[in-house]
Amino acid sequence: MPICSGCSVELDDKRLFCKQCKGFYDLSCANILEKDFKKFTSEEKSCWICAFCKSKNRKGGDNTNTPVRSNSAPKLVEEDRSAHVTLRSRDRQRGLSGLPVPPPDQDVGHTGCVRMEELKDLIAKEIKENLYSSMFSIISTKLEPQLKTIREELADYSQAMKFFNDKFEEIVTKQSEYVDKVKTLEAENQFLRDHVEKINQRLKQIEDNARSTNIEIQCLPENRSENLITTVQQLGNVVKCPLNATDITYCSRVAKMNTESNRPRNVVVKLSSPLQRDTLLAACIKFNKNNLNDKLNTSHLGIAIEKKTPIYICEHLSPETKSLHAAARLRARELNYKFVWVRKNKVFMRKTEASDFVHIRNIDFLSKLT
Structure with a gap:
């Protein structure tokens, strides 16, 4: 399919052929109506010349005697006249005084049509001159107050962020100091724990040594007129470990740990030596082993009650x-x-x-x- 020399579009049957420049043109580029094109004969179509080729053809005759020029006026030099007439003719044929004149050696196709590149340049120029100015005016009148408010808010946010950043740095510094203090306190606490543990062990040892000569008698019935020293001596006689009054340095009942208990208060007996304490405990254990059916009880100590009650002899524990x-x-x-x-x-x-x-x-x- 042939290409239009004016708009570079593929042509259909509705086209004209310039016999001078050998170029094809559609009806719009040829500036011919479709109804006029239908009236063209084959001879007219074969002799058709485009508008650009027509503009290049010189008109016959001398044009020096014009209404605005007298016969006595000197004739223009051929080059000057042709130069002036050519420039004016190009401007008039193109119909757009603002379009740049193509150089003589450039084939522009035909007059009366605008090329795609020139149209793009015109649109870009209009956008640059009109659209940009209108957008700038809208931005100046409509958006400038809002942008000013946004700038002020951003300035406030910047100050707030600076304040928070300063506070955060302060908190980080204090936290670092607190972490160091906590580590120091943890080390001191561990040292104190170890020291307290050692003191507790020493106190326990001291307390154990203080109780090393003591025995504890449990479940011994209470009586207002009781004589605990005599009862302890009777216990020694029963288990075959006799005790003298001088062997017993202290004997007394102690308070209950559980005040709601119905058991009688325990009796703490302090003997003269740890060896004597251990001997008495061993004798009590041996007595119970030898008398499995009649272990140490209130009847062995001469305590008269309705029912025999077991009596337990053990170390005085903490x-x-x-x-x-x-x-x-x-x-x-x-x-x-x-x-x-x-x-x-x-x-x-x-x-x-x-x-x-x-x-x-x-x-x-x-x-x-x-």
Whole structure:
């Protein structure tokens, strides 16, 4: 298909051929109506010349004698006249005084039509001159107040962020100081814990030494007219460990740990030496082993009551050791341990006669026992 020399579009049957420049043109570029084109004969179509080629053809005759020029006026030089006439003719034929004149060696196709590149340049120029100015006017009148408000708000936000940043830096600095203080306090606390643990161990040792000569008699019935020293001597005679009055340095009942208990108050007896204490305890244990059906009770001590009541002789334990001993007895029932005893204020457990004993140091150790 041929291409239009004016608008570079493929042509259909409705086209004209310039016999001079040998170019094809559609009806719009040829500036011909469709109804006029239908009236063209074949001879007229074959002799048709485009407007640009017509403008290049010189008109016949001399044009020096014009109404605005007298016959006596000197004739223009051929080059000057042709130059002036050519420029005016181009401007008039194109119909747009603002369009640039193409150079003589450039084939512009035909007059009366605008090329795509020139149209683009015109649109860009209009946009630059009119649209940009209108947009600038709208921005200046409509958006400038809003932009001013936004700038003020941004300035306020900037000040607020600076304030928060300063506060944050202050908090970070104080936090670093507090972390150092906490580390120092933790180290001091650990030191104090270790020191307190050592002091507790020393106090426990001192307390154990202070109780090393004491025995405790439990479940001994109370009587207003009782003589505890005589009762202790009677106990020594029963278990075949005689005691003199000088062997007993202190004897008294102590307050109950549980005030709601119906059991009588315990009796604490302080003997003259740890050896004598251990001898009396061993004698009581031997007596109970030899008399399994009639262990030590109130009848052996000459206490007249309706029902015989068992009497227990043990070491005088500290409150912590007593609590540990009670917890060990409960744990022994759960784990089927057969033996639980106290020796020199220490708690021991043994599962069977053939197994090794276990020293119960504290409640945590007891909970881990299996």
